Amino acid sequence: MLKLFTKGFWDVVARIILRNKIAILLSIVAITVLFITQWNHMRFTYTEANLLPDDHEVNIVYTDFLNIFGEEGNLVVLGVKDSSLFTVEHLNAWNKLSEAFKSLDEVEAVVSIKDLKKLVKNTEEERFELEPFITDSIHTNRQLDSLQEDLFQKYPFYDNFLFNKNTKTIRTAIYLRKDIVNTAARKDFVFDALLPKVEAFEKATNLDVRISGMPYVRTLNAQNIVDEIGKFIALALGVTSLIFFLFFRSFRATFISLLVVCIGVMWTFGIIGFLQYELTVLTALIPPLIIVIGIPNCIFLINKYQHEVKLHGNKVRSLQRVITKVGNATLMTNVTTASGFATFMLTESTLLKEFGVVASLSILSIFILCLLIIPIIYTFLPFPKDRHLEHLNKRWIGGFVNWMERMVKERRITIYITSIVLLIASMIGIYQIKISGSLIEDMSKEAEFFQDIRFFEEEFNGIMPVEILVDTKRKKGVMKLATLKRMNELEELILEIPELSRPISVVSLVKYSKQAYYNGNPKYYQLPTSQENSFILSYAKNSSSNLNLLSNFVDSTGQYARITTFMKDIGTDKMEDIEEDLQTKINKLFPEEKYHVTITGKALVFQKGTKYLVKNLAISLSLAILLISLFMAYMFRSFRMIVVSLVPNLLPLVITAGLMGYLGVPIKPSTILVFSIAFGISVDDTIHFLAKYRQELQANHWKIRKSVYGALRETGVSMFYTSIVLFFGFLVFTFSSFGGTVALGALVSATLLFAMLSNLLLLPSLLLSLERNIANKEVLKEPSINIIPDEDEDEDDDENQTETNKNP
Template sequence: MWTKIAGIILRNRVAFIIGVLLVTLFMGFQARNVQMSYENADLLPKTDSAYLDYTRFRENFGQEGNVMVFAIQDSNFYELEKINDWIAMGDSIKAQQGVTALMSITHTFNLHKNTNLRKFEVFPIFPKRIQNKAELDSLAFIAENLPFYDGLLINKNKHTYNMMITVSAEVMNSPARVELVRKVLDITRHFTGKHDLKMHYSGMPYIRVINAENIKSEMYMFILLSLLITAVILYLFFRSFRIVGFCVGIIGISVIWAIGFMAILGTKITLLTAMLPPLLIVIGIPNCVYMVNKYHAEYVRHGNKIKALQRMIQKVGNASLLSNLTTAAGFATFVITSSRILVEFGLIAFISITCVFLICLILIPSVFSYLPRPDTKQTKHLYNPFINEVIDKLVFIVMNRRNIIYYITIVLVIAGIYGITRMKTTGYMVDDLKETDPIRQDLAFFESNFDGLMPLEVTIDFLKPNQVFKLSNLEKLDQLNTELSQDPDLSKALSVVEAAKFANQAYYNGKASYYKLPSNMTKNFIMKYVMESTGGMNDMAKSFVDSTMREVRLSFRVKDIGTKKMEAKEDSLYKIIEKIFPPDKHHTSVTGSSVIFFKGNQYLIKNLFSSLALAIVLIASFMAWMFRSKRMVLIALVPNIIPQIITAAIMGYAGIPIKASTILVFSVAFGISVDNTIHYLAKYRQELQATNWSIRSSVVLALKETGQSMIYTSIILLFGFGIFCLSSFGGTFALGLLTSITLFAAMLANLILLPSLLLTLEKSITNKTFREPLLQIYNEEEDIDTTKLHIEHEEEKLTQ
């Protein structure tokens, strides 16, 4: 089969080159349309009960994660010039397109009872500009003594003052959000710069925008770094700028195709998909290394360039196909997770890696057929004394120290299994951010001063209309709020109960002692006042009660306590809620962005374990299909599973938790590391045929020939994945560090453990089916009749 493929490629090289270039131009044109993602990742499937509860909540009450907050801590806040500047800052922000509401201590309102019109009139407490200190002190006293705002906009004990803006859904989920956040930051920085204060920022709009911009900048940085590092390493190996430029050009084409596919399929750039271009560079370069190595080795053997290119395709093609297929399968298994972000990542990665193989298979022989013959400088890497010395030492260890190898392996596996038992599962909303990241530090500030920021919504459905404002139900809601607010991880609730208390206080002319629920006698009067009012409390009441007045929401803010603790908290919340609102008479739910996140994280981890298991099964099936030996497949899996155990153990000992970003490592690393196993076993099988079934000779010869490429590609992969350790995102950092560790361990296992197992087990695994595979491998010692190739005659003319 590969003989025919080689002939087709070399005879039609011009057409293939033109075809690849035309497709690249088309993909480059499409790549201009790729967009950044400014939305929360859909981690849960749409059929999940938690997702359905959240969807129903948003249909009834709107989006809850659209508030941006910023605050200062200042014991001298109430200075005349500073307060006027704070008011002006708020007014300027409120005027920005996309800001639908703004609240701060200077942008609060008070209720005044109009007995003639029988309604509450809403008046702002602070004017646009305050004239003197006496007026400021009077207004500050009024605002700070309204319990409704305490804990929401101010923390009097810590002198912290908060400003909150609500962003429209249209701007929230569009690129316009970037410009809005930039303008808000410019306005607030002008204020803090003038008064020498530090502003703390948080809220979902802010976090998403900053993260999205960081993702974009890191993607460009990693693309440049991966190209630079791989180019440097390639030059150190081959000592040829021509080869380096050509290999980097091939991978550059692959990246353009990948981004083009993203645009065509409507896949946006997320934290995961942003890693694909640099990942393709790192994963694609080994294809070039194996092919160029084989080309040079063949050319040195007989000096015929076209014959060397043809043999390169015949000898490396099958193993490269399977190695790329296994790598692609490692990513493709993410499709079973039903998580949109992982499905998109897995699909694009599978398509892109497949295209990398096809591009390398077409362009390397086609373009090299036009390039000058390799000189001694370019082929010098075949005789690298250091690498050859390393391989000779490995051969000695494999031949004479196998017992030591097995003892060390057993110790590592036992220590690894114990380390795995120490692994923990957790996840935080800002888990991907380092401890020193300003977003994480500011979130800790808000948790310390305002009991967290992550939205948590409790909804009570009374199953009958006009039930919410019954005094008995308001009292139950107040009891629920009181009990839940005692939780140190939860804020007090914002709900119609607080609105009713505020209205009762206003009904009694603002006396603080009347900030409580109205009595049964006054309730009807007060609620009539509220419903007759326009804006203010009436609008707020409507945003917390559905149109039929049968369902009500209580909005809490929860600290970022991690998925493990959040799971236990959800159970305790339901117990408290159902004690006050029995499930036989009410329908209750606990939802919000915080709940969706921890549910999605749990779902993701469970499904990533499934995808890892599927990757192992698929890759084992591919190897069985190629080698037709079940026992050989089992032996091949050993040097690739043990590195996974070692990495998992390191996570256990180092306290690195199991989360989506760390689980991802195992599927990715397994799909890549098995490539070396496939190349080694393919060469081992060829040597068996050439040495008349001499297992010891075949093991040594296969190790000497593939060992160099295995070391080269592993170095590229180590440095390539190592660049991700420069990321400001913890998940990307973990992917780089843990994958590098896994691939390094896999390289050693494939160079030492795999040959040792082949020698120890010998004929019990190297059976007849392995000798007669489903896909016939070209016999290396058999000469090729190049006279049948028209291209060979052209080559001779060109060199005359």
């Protein structure tokens, strides 16, 4: 009954499409225009991808820190490593450059060499005062020498913050307003103010200025992603259309396919705008992805149309059959592909949810567009010429199909042994896979800003902030000497870790106060004793100038303190080791009943998010397998067939995972998508093959071998065409400047290639070897959905299409 309903449904769909051509085309145009109006709502994300749920413990800790001290990633740094900087002319120019940023609305504060102040003791008024190192500007070499002596020998408080005394590298710190760090104003500051001023300075002095800091890095990285969207769309269109043309040798068919996928891309951007989602590094991949997935739909539909035209020469009947015969098959394959993406919607990560929603809706949209536009346009076009049908008789394709058939007939044992060897080798490789939670690993290694990151890592041990929040559980508890001593011991451990920079906290300020109390003698840069503490604190309380310094390290109640350090770009394993060492020291130094100390910061949150995604990978992939298995069960009503169909699709995933281990490609947010995407796409070939196989069984009176070879010959060409398009389509992502996108493209391409060979060699081999258990009428019952209508049904259709032919 359902079979008859399905057949009748597609007959109705075909009549509606072919009889309402103009109305449908006008509707597509109207919807496209509507989606274009939604493009204004698209916006690029100005924050790092938060891979964790909002209520995750790590996110809660980070949010608590931000509520107390505000945005921590608001620092932009400029650096120069050049001995010629220490000339009167160049140093004054450097100070003038720094001063120029202070008047900008986006800037909260600027700290440069000229802004450094000595903390000095005023004995008469019993307070500390701040005196500038440079009162106005440098006029003589003597002043310059005195300044260098002060900086590099007398005041350790500023060491490794604004200068590196060993390499004489100088830097300026620009603190952006915390309320604009995650907004479009940050981009305006970088491109309209920061870069022009720095370029003018470099041109005037011939000095090389290095720029870094998370706001700057995030802005340029985001701009690279935006730039690559256009590049990928152009590459995907170029590559897929070229392959399409080489297969069909028809400019007309190629143009129609490009028109369809271009409208699909417009709809994708419209969906993102309509849902008011941000363009992230993941959603930016969807438009070119739609091109790569949409072209195979076009291949199936146009190939079927040309095949039917060649068979009987009736254009209208051919278009009707395109819809009724291929429509159901492409619907099922697009639904399974969309399901692979839709499983991301079930994760608790907002980033993945949005990716899953947009991708699945876009895939279903491109299917609808292909089914409507291609048959309608061909009704207006003249009958295909002989040269348009030549590709149907290509000898080399026949040779490829004959090779597959020969392998399945004569080399099944070789196929099984090869599969088992690959499986074992891949399992070994899987154990070598590492997890990466680096914020900057996927950034372009060739980009100038990435080279600057490495520069600051070498000179100042990193730019990625790690924050330690100390809660003393009582007001003014931070300034207790016992608390300061505990914090100092923790900082000594941080100094011993080469991947972390010198920490900055209230402890450094208290040490600086003691040095000032002893008339600036650097040997007294240390914590005061309990006896000294009362005298020094009395001076500090009388010093209003210190309050601004304290506000960066201690909250207004004196209950909370922060220790800020910066981390190099290191692997997840190393980061976890460092976190464990710090936590062990914290547990030892800070009793739980008196203190609550937490480690947080953007780098740590991102690393935890990556670990969280690995867990979600298993969930989303399992859901994809389950969901697609349910589709197979509904279509074929055979548990054994489900098991047999999953084997050739899971093996390529295992092989790809093994390759990742051997090649050193880590699991990270970009590569984590490979498995669900590849599985959702590769299972389409299995559905086509098994549907045709079942049809062949009925036509050949359950003669298994004849049916397997018939299905192989019939579907092998289409599977080869689509797999080649998908392979090269995903390969365009390897032209990205982002390591993660390169890995994603290469891995999905490789997986789909393995999947094609697996479906064309391993699947038919399994069907032949398990013929008694698989291919019988009890196992292969009447399908719930007849994906490929039987040929006898087509003959009946021909008799009933007279009215449609007269009035399409």
